[in-house]
Amino acid sequence: MTVPPEEPSATPPPAGGLIQSYRVDGRKLTLTFWGGVCADYRATAAESGDRVTVRIVAPEPEPGEVCIDLAKELTESVALDERLGDRRVVDAQTGTEVPAGR
Structure with a gap:
């Protein structure tokens, strides 16, 4: 029995979570x-002494x-x-x- 090849996914899987990397300026x-x-996404950040916890938020679709x-x-930005x-x-x-990135 021949198994058909898997169709390539148009959606790349997130590696280790939704947020892939960050950069800071x-x-x-x-x-x-x-x-x-x-x-329509937005970024949020909760700051503490040793970390910044970030989240990407999107409204529920109509x-x-x-x-x-x-x-x-x-990409989405948030002011610290x-x-x-x-x-x-x-x-x-x-x-x-989240690793530092490009």
């Missing part, structure tokens, strides 16, 4: 993540709203109260540390 923290093409099931790499310094950036959804 002064007090501006920019998060890179995979998200749907129809959502009832009956139709959107293709396709993801793309996106203080510079990041030595604090870790942690994904609120997974509890894992």
